[in-house]
Amino acid sequence: MPKKLNGTVIVTYRCNAKCTMCNRYKVPSKPEDEISLETISKLPEMYFTNITGGEPFMRDDLKEIVRELYKKSDRIVISTNGFYTEKIVDLCKEFPQVGIRISIEGLEQTNNEIRGLEDGYNRGYTTLKTLVDMGMKDVGFGMTVQDRNAPDLVPLYDISNELGMEFATASLHNSFYFVESNNIIHDRLMVAQNFESLINKLLNSNSPKKWFRAYFNHGLINYIFSQKRLLPCDMSFDTFFIDPFGDVMPCNGTKEKQVMGNLNTQSWDELWNSGQANEVRKKVRCCDRNCWMIGSVSPAMHKYIWVPFFWVLKHKFLFFFKKKKYSMYENKIVCDYRDGKVTKDALDACSTCEGCAK
Ligand code: SF4
Numbered sequence: 425m426p427k428k429l430n431g432t433v434i435v436t437y438r439c440n441a442k443c444t445m446c447n448r449y450k451v452p453s454k455p456e457d458e459i460s461l462e463t464i465s466k467l468p469e470m471y472f473t474n475i476t477g478g479e480p481f482m483r484d485d486l487k488e489i490v491r492e493l494y495k496k497s498d499r500i501v502i503s504t505n506g507f508y509t510e511k512i513v514d515l516c517k518e519f520p521q522v523g524i525r526i527s528i529e530g531l532e533q534t535n536n537e538i539r540g541l542e543d544g545y546n547r548g549y550t551t552l553k554t555l556v557d558m559g560m561k562d563v564g565f566g567m568t569v570q571d572r573n574a575p576d577l578v579p580l581y582d583i584s585n586e587l588g589m590e591f592a593t594a595s596l597h598n599s600f601y602f603v604e605s606n607n608i609i610h611d612r613l614m615v616a617q618n619f620e621s622l623i624n625k626l627l628n629s630n631s632p633k634k635w636f637r638a639y640f641n642h643g644l645i646n647y648i649f650s651q652k653r654l655l656p657c658d659m660s661f662d663t664f665f666i667d668p669f670g671d672v673m674p675c676n677g678t679k680e681k682q683v684m685g686n687l688n689t690q691s692w693d694e695l696w697n698s699g700q701a702n703e704v705r706k707k708v709r710c711c712d713r714n715c716w717m718i719g720s721v722s723p724a725m726h727k728y729i730w731v732p733f734f735w736v737l738k739h740k741f742l743f744f745f746k747k748k749k750y751s752m753y754e755n756k757i758v759c760d761y762r763d764g765k766v767t768k769d770a771l772d773a774c775s776t777c778e779g780c781a782k
Pocket residue numbers: 657658659674675676677678679708711712713714715716720
């Protein structure tokens with residue numbers, strides 16, 4: 425039996441938000457060009473599928489898409505800004521097992537400024553609360569941490585805890601997907617300090633899932649200091665993205681779009697085993713973008729489980745009696761930066777930000 429894959433389906437590039445870190449809303453897809461049910465039916469068996477956008481709930485046929493994907497995927501999670509409460513609730517009534525991740529970029533004022541979505545925080549929060557009250561089990565927040573919202577990181581985690589929800593984090597990235605190349609963290613120590621507080625909260629919890637999430641956040645500190653990824657990137661080998669135009673890609677982190685083939689015109693087997701797909705895999709093997717997004721890190725954490733496992737073992741159990749189990753200064757680069765051995769310009773130059781000290 426062929427190995428099940430991990431897939432991300434970008435169902436649309438249309439978006440109702442205007443986030444400061446993503447210009448995708450400026451170049452939306454046209455509804456008539458967007459991936460059809462027929463193309464989706466050609467996707468392979470998957471153990472996990474993320475549906476994302478743009479804003480996926482801008483598609484009027486999202487329910488049909490989810491129905492089709494459940495024929496081939498064990499688990500589905502939809503990433504959304506949570507604005508369209510009625511549509512989300514309606515979909516969840518039919519698919520109570522689906523996961524919903526709502527992007528909230530901070531407490532009310534910060535969120536609305538970053539998202540450029542009037543009343544976005546209240547809409548997102550209302551949607552989350554409604555889903556929890558409906559008894560949905562797999563519901564959570566997603567937050568992209570940057571200078572502006574880093575101080576809201578722990579308060580938002582506390583809110584998610586009170587509501588019994590998942591709390592997913594990310595940081596700023598640059599790529600074709602975000603139509604942005606100038607994203608960068610400016611005050612790295614301040615942002616890392618907020619991650620450090622979150623990591624300690626996660627490690628002090630009783631949930632193994634949160635201990636591993638602590639490792640993910642440790643990787644985000646490493647990432648914002650422009651260091652080499654903590655785990656290899658195997659995108660395009662057992663993981664793929666497909667965009668609204670049917671193009672299959674290794675990931676959403678590359679500078680230019682990398683295309684393995686097009687599922688509108690090819691069969692899955694033809695595309696996945698093609699010379700073009702293998703060329704893209706060669707590029708992935710020497711990719712130096714070092715991104716640390718859940719889409720590429722989660723499969724790597726499963727595949728190289730011993731790395732996060734020993735990290736958790738050390739921080740959770742070896743430091744069992746220490747209240748502060750983790751320090752960001754465990755990362756040599758953070759010490760070097762604090763001590764002035766590495767400058768901001770040097771770190772900026774190693775980042776993917778194109779307008780920063782290059
Ligand atoms: S590190 Fe991996 S996920 Fe990031 S751009 Fe390179 S291939 Fe894509």
